[in-house]
Amino acid sequence: MRIFIIKRLLLGLLVLFGVISVTFVIVRVIPSDPAAQWVGPRATIEQIEAARVELGLNDSFFVQYGNFVADLAQGDLGKSIRTHQPVMTELKAFLPATLELVFLSTFIGVFLGLYLGVVSARRKDQWVDHLCRFFSVATVSIPAFWIGLLLQYVFYGTLDWLPLGERLSMNVKLFHEIPDITGMLLFDSLITWNLVVFWDALKHILLPGFVMALFPIGLVARMTRSALLEILNEDYIKAARSYGLSERIIMWSYALKNSLGPTATVVTLAIGYTLVNTFLIESIFSWPGIGNYIASAVVSLDYPAIMGVTIFSAVSYVFLNLAADMIIALDPQVRT
Amino acid sequence: MNHQVISWNAIAPRIKEFRETVYLLKRNKLTRIALLAIYALIFIAIFAPWLAPHSTHIMMDTNPQDKLLAPCTQYLFGTDELGRDIFSRVLYGTRISLQTGLLAVGISLLIGVPLGAIAGASEWYVDEAIMRVTDIFLSFPGLLLAIAIAAILGPSLQNAMLAISISWWPWYTRIVRGQAISLRERQFVKAAKAIGTPHYKIIFSHIIPNCIAPVIVQASMDIGGVILTIAALSFLGLGAQPPTPEWGLMISTSRTYFLSAWWYSFFPGMAILITVLVFNLLGDGLREVLDPKTRKKQ
Numbered sequence: 001m002r003i004f005i006i007k008r009l010l011l012g013l014l015v016l017f018g019v020i021s022v023t024f025v026i027v028r029v030i031p032s033d034p035a036a037q038w039v040g041p042r043a044t045i046e047q048i049e050a051a052r053v054e055l056g057l058n059d060s061f062f063v064q065y066g067n068f069v070a071d072l073a074q075g076d077l078g079k080s081i082r083t084h085q086p087v088m089t090e091l092k093a094f095l096p097a098t099l100e101l102v103f104l105s106t107f108i109g110v111f112l113g114l115y116l117g118v119v120s121a122r123r124k125d126q127w128v129d130h131l132c133r134f135f136s137v138a139t140v141s142i143p144a145f146w147i148g149l150l151l152q153y154v155f156y157g158t159l160d161w162l163p164l165g166e167r168l169s170m171n172v173k174l175f176h177e178i179p180d181i182t183g184m185l186l187f188d189s190l191i192t193w194n195l196v197v198f199w200d201a202l203k204h205i206l207l208p209g210f211v212m213a214l215f216p217i218g219l220v221a222r223m224t225r226s227a228l229l230e231i232l233n234e235d236y237i238k239a240a241r242s243y244g245l246s247e248r249i250i251m252w253s254y255a256l257k258n259s260l261g262p263t264a265t266v267v268t269l270a271i272g273y274t275l276v277n278t279f280l281i282e283s284i285f286s287w288p289g290i291g292n293y294i295a296s297a298v299v300s301l302d303y304p305a306i307m308g309v310t311i312f313s314a315v316s317y318v319f320l321n322l323a324a325d326m327i328i329a330l331d332p333q334v335r336t
Numbered sequence: 337m338n339h340q341v342i343s344w345n346a347i348a349p350r351i352k353e354f355r356e357t358v359y360l361l362k363r364n365k366l367t368r369i370a371l372l373a374i375y376a377l378i379f380i381a382i383f384a385p386w387l388a389p390h391s392t393h394i395m396m397d398t399n400p401q402d403k404l405l406a407p408c409t410q411y412l413f414g415t416d417e418l419g420r421d422i423f424s425r426v427l428y429g430t431r432i433s434l435q436t437g438l439l440a441v442g443i444s445l446l447i448g449v450p451l452g453a454i455a456g457a458s459e460w461y462v463d464e465a466i467m468r469v470t471d472i473f474l475s476f477p478g479l480l481l482a483i484a485i486a487a488i489l490g491p492s493l494q495n496a497m498l499a500i501s502i503s504w505w506p507w508y509t510r511i512v513r514g515q516a517i518s519l520r521e522r523q524f525v526k527a528a529k530a531i532g533t534p535h536y537k538i539i540f541s542h543i544i545p546n547c548i549a550p551v552i553v554q555a556s557m558d559i560g561g562v563i564l565t566i567a568a569l570s571f572l573g574l575g576a577q578p579p580t581p582e583w584g585l586m587i588s589t590s591r592t593y594f595l596s597a598w599w600y601s602f603f604p605g606m607a608i609l610i611t612v613l614v615f616n617l618l619g620d621g622l623r624e625v626l627d628p629k630t631r632k633k634q
Contacts, residue, residue, distance in 0.1 A: 145587065
């Protein structure tokens with residue numbers, strides 16, 4: 001068991017190293033000249049040459065690679081070509097908004113998904129089950145960016161119940177003090193008991209949060225259903241039934257507990273997917289997170305920014321995978 | 337040349353199993369609907385020029401006097417900001433999505449399958465090297481890697497396709513490697529090795545043909561996801577470029593008008609949803625039928 005975890009950690013390190021190397025190689029095969037972009041379209045040849053020296057582009061491939069890794073080890077991801085700001089600083093500024101969205105949607109996804117999965121397993125092969133299964137295939141087939149636009153049309157354009165985008169309304173931003181502890185508005189406003197800000201932030205996060213929750217809902221529902229169906233055939237469930245325990249107790253406290261292992265691994269993967277999904281959703285809802293950041297970086301071909309987000313997301317993904325493997329390893333059924 | 341004697345006794349159970357699979361697939365109502373819908377989509381893709389009522393509207397031909405009209409009898413799905421018929425463009429989009437989806441999966445197979453077979457059938461260090469590279473690629477979230485590569489290659493439909501293939505092949509490598517490892521120990525491969533068949537020939541004429549079936553199944557499940565990813569890349573501006581009638585791109589341009597013209601984003605999105613959904617439903621049905629745990633025998 002300990003050996004497994006150590007092995008897995010070492011492999012994780014190797015993969016991290018590989019991710020960084022692949023990213024570096026990708027940056028190096030860019031056909032364009034970063035120096036020319038750095039100084040702008042009207043620069044003289046001397047200025048471009050100076051920029052090449054400044055950006056270290058004249059060094060050999062391996063020296064550049066060494067510098068890249070050394071910088072990265074110090075948390076330096078280079079400077080954005082668009083804003084000339086360090087990418088790391090910008091990421092830090094944009095991250096809380098994204099995390100808030102990812103946490104909320106995972107939360108919604110897990111609870112609704114578990115519920116749907118249980119309902120589906122309890123009424124196997126009835127129409128509720130068919131509906132739930134259809135729904136869970138549909139959630140992974142829906143273009144998230146499209147459903148986002150549709151919901152905006154319905155809830156903002158037609159009903160005018162919810163705001164179009166951003167994190168707070170203008171008047172709340174102007175006339176209320178915005179708490180800033182973790183950068184996650186819902187959490188911050190709740191612990192400072194600033195209900196006006198909380199309510200406004202909640203209204204703003206509802207649509208993007210729901211759109212991003214769709215994928216986890218479907219995934220968790222499907223996983224829970226199949227895990228439960230296997231468990232419900234086990235002897236101890238039959239024993240519990242023969243004691244005359246109610247179906248509700250059997251389902252929620254006997255069966256569900258044992259189906260949580262596979263579900264937990266799926267959840268970690270769903271978080272990874274949700275993180276990348278922000279690239280599509282945030283720009284629709286003008287949500288000031290890293291998804292919006294990379295979407296505008298892509299349009300202006302700001303390579304350091306794109307690479308920064310790539311490395312960040314890949315690293316989080318590696319850790320999430322690691323967490324998933326740990327959960328499996330800690331499962332007493334797997335432990336040997 | 338190859339003189340292979342195929343014994344009927346060896347093949348008969350396989351044929352029987354295949355027939356059973358087809359039967360079980362068709363018995364599932366949802367899967368049958370999905371199959372019919374896929375036939376319909378292929379039909380639309382092939383005959384788009386004859387089905388489209390305004391086939392001149394596909395690319396640059398504009399008629400501004402009809403811009404942003406709501407759905408009516410002349411324009412079933414309404415018109416866009418240049419007065420082009422959205423219905424015709426959605427029909428042509430079927431062509432683009434199916435083509436690019438199939439091609440992207442095809443390229444991933446071309447990269448992934450040989451690598452997996454080589455990894456599974458070769459010495460341990462070759463295996464390790466290939467599989468660790470595969471691990472690295474799999475540790476990027478698919479869409480993210482595709483975005484990064486597409487951004488670097490430059491925005492175009494071909495590059496988006498290539499980017500998706502580059503991020504997708506490791507899945508096939510994994511499957512084929514698993515198959516190849518078990519095939520390596522089989523009698524006929526050992527026999528081929530014993531009579532001095534070269535290594536590459538063993539891989540390409542013995543290993544790969546025998547492990548292709550599960551890969552094909554996986555690939556057919558993946559088509560939906562690939563089509564969705566291409567649409568997403570186009571939506572971000574990294575895939576098809578205007579005036580291509582690509583669904584994701586149409587939704588992307590509709591963003592400016594969607595509060596006043598809902599039909600502009602609605603119909604292309606519906607087309608993506610239906611296409612991806614039917615492929616995923618087919619994949620779901622296939623998985624259910626081929627998984628021995630859920631395969632129902634009656």
